[in-house]
Amino acid sequence: VSEKVVGVIGGMGPEATAYFYQRLITLTPARRDQDHLRVLIDSNAKIPDRTGSLLDGEGEKVLEAILASAQLLEDMGAELLAMPCNSAHYFYDDIIPRIHVPMIDMVEEVFARIEEEGLGQAGLLATTGTVKMGIYARAAGDIGLIEPSEEEQEKVHEAIYGIKASAGSGPGRARSQLLEVVEHLRERGAEGIILGCTELPLLLGPDKGISLPFFDSTEILAKATLREAYPRLREGPYS
Amino acid sequence: VSEKVVGVIGGMGPEATAYFYQRLITLTPARRDQDHLRVLIDSNAKIPDRTGSLLDGEGEKVLEAILASAQLLEDMGAELLAMPCNSAHYFYDDIIPRIHVPMIDMVEEVFARIEEEGLGQAGLLATTGTVKMGIYARAAGDIGLIEPSEEEQEKVHEAIYGIKASAGSGPGRARSQLLEVVEHLRERGAEGIILGCTELPLLLGPDKGISLPFFDSTEILAKATLREAYPRLREGPYS
Numbered sequence: 001v002s003e004k005v006v007g008v009i010g011g012m013g014p015e016a017t018a019y020f021y022q023r024l025i026t027l028t029p030a031r032r033d034q035d036h037l038r039v040l041i042d043s044n045a046k047i048p049d050r051t052g053s054l055l056d057g058e059g060e061k062v063l064e065a066i067l068a069s070a071q072l073l074e075d076m077g078a079e080l081l082a083m084p085c086n087s088a089h090y091f092y093d094d095i096i097p098r099i100h101v102p103m104i105d106m107v108e109e110v111f112a113r114i115e116e117e118g119l120g121q122a123g124l125l126a127t128t129g130t131v132k133m134g135i136y137a138r139a140a141g142d143i144g145l146i147e148p149s150e151e152e153q154e155k156v157h158e159a160i161y162g163i164k165a166s167a168g169s170g171p172g173r174a175r176s177q178l179l180e181v182v183e184h185l186r187e188r189g190a191e192g193i194i195l196g197c198t199e200l201p202l203l204l205g206p207d208k209g210i211s212l213p214f215f216d217s218t219e220i221l222a223k224a225t226l227r228e229a230y231p232r233l234r235e236g237p238y239s
Numbered sequence: 240v241s242e243k244v245v246g247v248i249g250g251m252g253p254e255a256t257a258y259f260y261q262r263l264i265t266l267t268p269a270r271r272d273q274d275h276l277r278v279l280i281d282s283n284a285k286i287p288d289r290t291g292s293l294l295d296g297e298g299e300k301v302l303e304a305i306l307a308s309a310q311l312l313e314d315m316g317a318e319l320l321a322m323p324c325n326s327a328h329y330f331y332d333d334i335i336p337r338i339h340v341p342m343i344d345m346v347e348e349v350f351a352r353i354e355e356e357g358l359g360q361a362g363l364l365a366t367t368g369t370v371k372m373g374i375y376a377r378a379a380g381d382i383g384l385i386e387p388s389e390e391e392q393e394k395v396h397e398a399i400y401g402i403k404a405s406a407g408s409g410p411g412r413a414r415s416q417l418l419e420v421v422e423h424l425r426e427r428g429a430e431g432i433i434l435g436c437t438e439l440p441l442l443l444g445p446d447k448g449i450s451l452p453f454f455d456s457t458e459i460l461a462k463a464t465l466r467e468a469y470p471r472l473r474e475g476p477y478s
Contacts, residue, residue: 013272018261021282025253031404033252036284042315043260045275072315076281165270 003037004229007078007101009069010043012050012085013164016198016218017043020084023222028230037229040076042069050087051129051157063091070099080104082225084198086136086217087129102228107139109224110194110215114143117213119192121146123185125178125204126196128157136196146190152181163199175203179210186212242276243468246317246340248308249282251289251324252403255437255457256282259323262461267469276468279315281308289326290368290396302330309338319343321464323437325375325456326368341467346378348463349433349454353382356452358431360385362424364417364443365435367396375435385429391420402438414442418449425451 006024010017021041030036047065048058066088070081081103083089089107096103114122121144124136131153137145148156159174178200182193192213195201201216226233245263249256260280269275286304287297305327309320320342322328328346335342353361360383363375370392376384387395398413417439421432431452434440440455465472 011272011275011277014260014264014269014275014278018257018264021253021260021280022257025257032400033250033284033286033288033403036250036253036282038250038285039253039280039282041260041278041280041282043275043278043280045272046277047272049272076311076315161271164272 003231004079005077006037006039006225006229007070007073007076007081008039008041008043009066009073009081009083009085009088010041011045012047012083012088013199014043014045015163015202016084017041019202020082020198020218020222023219024225027222027226029233035232037226040073040078042072044069047088050085050090051127054087054090054129054133059090062088063094066091066095067098070095070103074099074101080225080229082106082221084218084221086196086198087127087133090129090133090135104221104224104228106217106221106224107136107196109220110136110196110217111139111141111143113215113220114192114194117192119213120144121189122192122194122215123182123188123190123212124148124194124196125156125181125185125200126194127160128153130196136194144189146185146188148181148185152184156181159203160197160199163202175208178204182210182212242470243318244316245276245278245464245468246309246312246315246320247278247280247282248305248312248320248322248324248327249280250284251286251322251327252438253282253284254402254441255323256280258441259321259437259457259461262458263464266461266465268472274471276465279312279317281311283308286327289324289329290366293326293329293368293372298329301327302333305330305334306337309334309342313338313340319464319468321345321460323457323460325435325437326366326372329368329372329374343460343463343467345456345460345463346375346435348459349375349435349456350378350380350382352454352459353431353433356431358452359383360428361431361433361454362421362427362429362451363387363433363435364395364420364439365433366399367392369435375433383428385424385427387420387424391423395420398442399436399438402441414447417443421449421451
């Protein structure tokens with residue numbers, strides 16, 4: 001089995017794409033540059049806002065832009081696609097029949113990790129588009145999905161868009177608001193928290209105060225990408 | 240003037256490419272995803288080692304790989320190229336006549352910043368390939384370039400390859416070795432330090448102990464890329 005050239009349908013948002021690629025690099029057991037995967041990234045920040053488009057019934061424009069990006073990456077030689085944006089996964093089933101290489105289903109990967117951990121109920125932190133369009137709910141299977149109240153959902157969405165706006169500056173208030181929501185989700189029975197937006201790990205994550213097991217969709221996508229594209233991973237670490 | 244699609248000849252190394260893109264995002268005065276540039280990245284980690292190839296007279300293979308990457312990015316729609324690798328800039332003058340869009344000269348940009356600051360002498364931290372092939376020396380003009388001793392150069396090179404090997408883990412010893420070299424360069428008259436390898440800012444940089452003004456080639460390349468690709472930057476900040 002040989003390595004695959006990875007194509008990244010990116011820019012949704014740019015921060016999340018950069019963080020995803022950073023995670024992919026860090027997770028790769030490389031001793032030199034050439035041990036890393038070849039990765040092609042189309043960070044197309046111009047793709048219309050996902051939540052706005054989905055809630056306004058304008059999703060078709062987002063889908064068209066995603067398909068154009070996928071086509072471009074395939075033309076460049078991508079052999080496996082990854083799309084670090086949860087909201088955009090609304091279109092996953094529409095994308096698959098229109099591409100010619102495999103593409104990782106980030107949402108499915110997240111639930112696979114939750115099942116591995118044996119959790120019965122998980123709380124969801126995601127954009128309003130992801131929540132309202134049921135992107136996680138429709139894939140939850142036997143796992144109970146606990147969503148924030150409408151008022152709390154607005155805070156979560158604002159926190160995420162704060163990351164997009166300020167590129168990480170002044171995240172203190174947004175983080176404490178998110179941690180309050182996490183506590184409420186826990187009180188309502190959540191045994192774990194899905195970071196169901198690829199920008200959330202920039203605010204929440206290891207050592208950032210979450211009191212429950214959490215499932216970082218960006219990290220999970222990076223691990224799944226390596227599993228599918230980097231056969232040396234299965235052969236064990238370098239000797 | 241409209242925005243340009245940026246193409247990144249990347250993977251030399253992957254860490255430097257991810258960091259370069261991260262800096263580009265952070266420096267962009269964006270309030271939402273769509274305010275960011277579209278960026279196409281070919282992170283081709285498989286390009287042969289630059290120092291090894293240059294010192295062994297095998298540079299042609301590196302040049303061929305760079306030109307293939309540039310061609311791919313142009314075919315995808317890149318309108319401006321950036322290459323976050325100092326050693327690879329050995330080939331800058333060979334690349335220019337064979338591409339059809341502008342490409343930023345990172346080394347020239349670094350010296351422009353040094354001249355702006357009015358420095359007469361600058362110390363160089365870079366890979367052994369960059370130092371021995373004179374990539375900075377040939378572009379120094381009136382600025383006195385102070386290079387580490389041969390023994391110290393080996394330490395600098397090792398520190399850089401340590402970043403490539405460990406993706407940032409255990410950098411303490413490498414950093415203190417580099418800071419020793421910086422002190423010696425200062426004693427020999429350096430008024431500033433060129434971080435002439437795009438991986439060095441991962442070890443050295445703001446708040447990381449350098450006692451002299453320093454010129455971060457990655458950051459400088461990111462700023463030059465924005466200047467050339469993002470006209471809104473010239474129009475001032477958002478109101």
